[in-house]
Amino acid sequence: MNLPKQVKIVEVGPRDGLQNEKENVPAEVKIALVDRLSAAGFPNVEAAAFVSPKWVPQMATSREVMDGIARRSGVIYSALTPNMQGFDAALAAKADEVVIFGSASEAFSQRNINCSIAESITRFEPVARAAKEHGVRLRGSISTAFGCPYQGEVPLEAVADVVARMRDLGCDEIDIADTIGVATPRHTQAVMETAIRAFRIDGLSGHFHDTYGQALANIYASLELGIAIFHSSVAGLGGCPYAKGATGNVATEDVLYLMNGLGIETGVDLDAVVDAGDYISQFLGRKSSSRAGNALLAKRNG
Amino acid sequence: MNLPKQVKIVEVGPRDGLQNEKENVPAEVKIALVDRLSAAGFPNVEAAAFVSPKWVPQMATSREVMDGIARRSGVIYSALTPNMQGFDAALAAKADEVVIFGSASEAFSQRNINCSIAESITRFEPVARAAKEHGVRLRGSISTAFGCPYQGEVPLEAVADVVARMRDLGCDEIDIADTIGVATPRHTQAVMETAIRAFRIDGLSGHFHDTYGQALANIYASLELGIAIFHSSVAGLGGCPYAKGATGNVATEDVLYLMNGLGIETGVDLDAVVDAGDYISQFLGRKSSSRAGNALLAKRNG
Numbered sequence: 001m002n003l004p005k006q007v008k009i010v011e012v013g014p015r016d017g018l019q020n021e022k023e024n025v026p027a028e029v030k031i032a033l034v035d036r037l038s039a040a041g042f043p044n045v046e047a048a049a050f051v052s053p054k055w056v057p058q059m060a061t062s063r064e065v066m067d068g069i070a071r072r073s074g075v076i077y078s079a080l081t082p083n084m085q086g087f088d089a090a091l092a093a094k095a096d097e098v099v100i101f102g103s104a105s106e107a108f109s110q111r112n113i114n115c116s117i118a119e120s121i122t123r124f125e126p127v128a129r130a131a132k133e134h135g136v137r138l139r140g141s142i143s144t145a146f147g148c149p150y151q152g153e154v155p156l157e158a159v160a161d162v163v164a165r166m167r168d169l170g171c172d173e174i175d176i177a178d179t180i181g182v183a184t185p186r187h188t189q190a191v192m193e194t195a196i197r198a199f200r201i202d203g204l205s206g207h208f209h210d211t212y213g214q215a216l217a218n219i220y221a222s223l224e225l226g227i228a229i230f231h232s233s234v235a236g237l238g239g240c241p242y243a244k245g246a247t248g249n250v251a252t253e254d255v256l257y258l259m260n261g262l263g264i265e266t267g268v269d270l271d272a273v274v275d276a277g278d279y280i281s282q283f284l285g286r287k288s289s290s291r292a293g294n295a296l297l298a299k300r301n302g
Numbered sequence: 303m304n305l306p307k308q309v310k311i312v313e314v315g316p317r318d319g320l321q322n323e324k325e326n327v328p329a330e331v332k333i334a335l336v337d338r339l340s341a342a343g344f345p346n347v348e349a350a351a352f353v354s355p356k357w358v359p360q361m362a363t364s365r366e367v368m369d370g371i372a373r374r375s376g377v378i379y380s381a382l383t384p385n386m387q388g389f390d391a392a393l394a395a396k397a398d399e400v401v402i403f404g405s406a407s408e409a410f411s412q413r414n415i416n417c418s419i420a421e422s423i424t425r426f427e428p429v430a431r432a433a434k435e436h437g438v439r440l441r442g443s444i445s446t447a448f449g450c451p452y453q454g455e456v457p458l459e460a461v462a463d464v465v466a467r468m469r470d471l472g473c474d475e476i477d478i479a480d481t482i483g484v485a486t487p488r489h490t491q492a493v494m495e496t497a498i499r500a501f502r503i504d505g506l507s508g509h510f511h512d513t514y515g516q517a518l519a520n521i522y523a524s525l526e527l528g529i530a531i532f533h534s535s536v537a538g539l540g541g542c543p544y545a546k547g548a549t550g551n552v553a554t555e556d557v558l559y560l561m562n563g564l565g566i567e568t569g570v571d572l573d574a575v576v577d578a579g580d581y582i583s584q585f586l587g588r589k590s591s592s593r594a595g596n597a598l599l600a601k602r603n604g
Contacts (some may be wrong), residue, residue, distance in 0.1 A: 003488075140494025182595070185522050213512075213556035213593035215564070216519040220487050245589075246597035254515035261486025261516070287547075291515035295483070295548035297367075 004228040006265040008044065009255060010205065011037050012125055014065070015046040015080065015281070017237025017249055019058045023284055027061035031068040033280050034068070038072045039235060039274035042122045046099070046231075049080035050089035059087035066093035069183075077294075078139065090136075097137035097173075100124040100208070102166065105148035106160045117158070121165040127171040140166030141175040145191055146183035149242045156194045165200040175231060178218065180242050181211025187251045191223050205229030208250045211240050216248035216258055223262070230255060234287030237279035251290030306530040308567040309310040309429065310346060311338050315582070316367070317382065320358045321552055325586055329363035335582050340374045340538060342574035347535075348401070351382035352391035361468040368395035371573065375536025381392040389429045392438075393465060398440035399475075404468065406461045407450035410481075419460070422468040430471040442468030443477040443509070445491055445496050448485035451544045458496045465500040475505045477533060480520065482544050484515025487523035506533030510552045512591075513542050517552035517562055525564070532557060538578035538591030553592030555579055572598070 003061045014034050018025050034047050047069065048062035062079065069077070077094035081087045090098050102120045103109040109117045131138040146195050146295075159176070166174045176195050183191070197203050205224045206229070208215040219230055233249035240248040256270045281288040288294055316336050320327050320442035336349050337380040349371065350364035364381065371379070383389045391604040392400050404422045405411040411419045447461050461478070468476045478497050484491070489507075497506050508524045508531070510517040521532055535551035542550040558572045576598045590596055 113574060139461070165510050182563075184560055186564055210515075210593055212559045212596045213518055213553065214516055214560060217522040220519040220522060240600075243597045243600035245600050247593050251515065257514045258486055258516060258519060261484075262488055291512055295513045295542070295545045298542075298545035298548050 001224055002222045003262060003264060004189070004226060007223070007228045007230060007259060008238060008268050009042060009259070009268055010044040010046060010229065010231045011042040011234060011251065012046040012249065012294045013037070013234040014229045014250065015049055015059070015078070015235040017233040019049060020057060020238040020248060021058070021284065022079060024058055025283065027064040027068060029280070029283055030061065030065045033276060034065065034069045034273070036150060036279060038069070039074045041266075041268040042075065044076040044078060048076045048077075048090070048093065048095065050086035051080060051082055051287055060272070061067055062091050063089065066095065069103065070203070076137065080202040081127055084126050084130065091134055095136065095300065097139055098127065098131050099126055099139045099141055100141060101141040102112070104162050105144040105151050105154045106158070107151035108144045108148045117162055117164070121169065124169060128171075132170055137172050138170055138174065139173045139175060140169065140171035142166065143177045143179045145176045146187060147180055151182050156190060159191055160194050160198050161193050167199050171203070173205060173229065174199050175205045175207045177207035178209050181209030181240065181247070183208065183218050184214050185217050188218040188221045189225055190225055192222050195286055198224065201226055202228060202281050205231060207231040209240065210236065210247045210250045211243060216254055217249070219255060219258065221230040223264070234273055235281050235293055237280065251288070251293060253293035253296070254289040257292040280292065304524045305566060307527060309525070309530045309532060309561060311344060311554065311561070311570055312531065312533045313344040313347060313348040313554055314348040314533045314551065315339070315536040315539040317351055317361070317380070319535040321351065321358060322477055322540040322543060322550060323347070324377045326360055327585065329366040329370060331524050331582070331585055332363065332367045334552055335578060336367065336371045338574070338578040338581060339372070340377045342578060343568075343570040344377065344382060344397070345569065346378040348380045348396065349587035350392070350395065352388035353382060353384055353396070365391065365395050368397065378439065383429055384427070386428050386432065389432050390448060393436055397438065398568060399441055400429065400433050402471070403431055403443040403445060404464055405445045406419065406464050407446040407453050407456045408460070409453035410446045413452055418469070419464055421544060423464065423471065424477050426471060432473055441475045441477065442471065443479060443570050445479045445481045446469065446583045447478045447508065448480040448489060449482055451482050460490060462500050463491055463495050465496060465497050467474055473505070475507060475510045475531065476501050477499065477507045478510050479509035483511030483542065483549070485510065485520050486516050487519050490520040490523045491527055494524050494529055498527065503528050504530060509533040511542065511593060512549045512552045513539065518556055521552070521557060521560065525566070536575055537595055539581050539582065547593055553590070555592040555595035555598070559594040
């Protein structure tokens, strides 16, 4: 079984990570973090969310961040856009990619946005059309694809259905996300195989959480199927909103250690990411939740 | 590819784990821990080490622990025995299994015990003979099989050689240990395939450390080869002596979460292990280093 020779790591720490941190991070720190990450070699950094600051105060500085970063040629800077207002703001801020989102769990969709999955996707139609018109990349993010904090199990058919809807909206890339970190490798493969039947494999990405320590095993199981895009968060920024004190997003340093060990090219410099993780962890005043990050720092400090 | 239907989890927290904790743990706490673990369903608990208390003060209470535990029928209580003095003490303490150990790295062997790998194994001959005579199970533990803090890479031939030597001593079970946690899945498979060529697959076990977050991915990769015995440490007890503040032994709770998710039988009750991990973490006054343990506790506490 051959693994991909090359994978794309999408660094989501500055947006998905920091959005879920208690501490509010000022724009200049976010800018410094994004710049460290793009300098480390990531081809794609999720940097902003153009959402209501009333609901997501941590993202209120998104325009300032997008204006302040030192853009690297070839790097895709992504922004979440829940609606046309968000899209217009993302366009004005020169986002290279806009991200729309839906859930694979009906219960999660109802609880979070008070509408069905199908309705939530329909609401994104104008954003998707506008992205196409303006030549902006469109990414669709599918949450709770492996399990839901409200309904528990999520049927494979529900994943297939929402992947098809995202595809039909014209998404260039679709993320299959384990929002609560409950997946294990064979379940991961079943979900990913379902997604592969509904969308181009080279446009599918795995977004795993390490809540139960399973993320790297799930990433490895996804690599075995040929999945070649993964999301991760420097220093494991983000935590888990569904289990206080638990781990959330898989840490980028751990993912890079895995890829390096497997001989898979990422174009990202692990040492530089360890530095970026140390920078933001020091700002937040806590230990990184990356195991590889902490071990590599410990080794450096002798 | 079929995974094993059933695996044996060897709980090493009370010995391998606590031996590497800074805080000295009194015998009554160790006894309570071992009893909680055997009640949780582990078929094998590494409970003691009959070594010089001058070198390993944490293990000075080994006899008291072995005398104090509530023995469960069918459970194997293992003890490390570096020499005949240790073997005699283990026999007197009614250990069901004695553990001898060697390294796959010449540099590690020289630095740690001041002799070559071959010499170190030869020194165990009397212990191995005595174990056979007394009908005590014999386990051979091979450290630094995936990498060494002193020499770096460890050749596959060195692993093959020491597995063969352990086999020729009459070991019933042989552990392949990633002492510094540097392995990744394909390297794991290469080392395990080497070991499988030299010993019965059903007598081989994987002992992984989570220093760089790779342990579960390596366990999954080992399962794919048919390896069906794994070591783990409740609450991730132990830490890493080679990188201060880094993670050491893979946490049992994370391993059980993996096995449960894969539908692999272990006979161990994860909730009871979470309790045991909480018990010892509270005694040590720190957060467990098990991700699944922390998440499950967080969910319980609502």
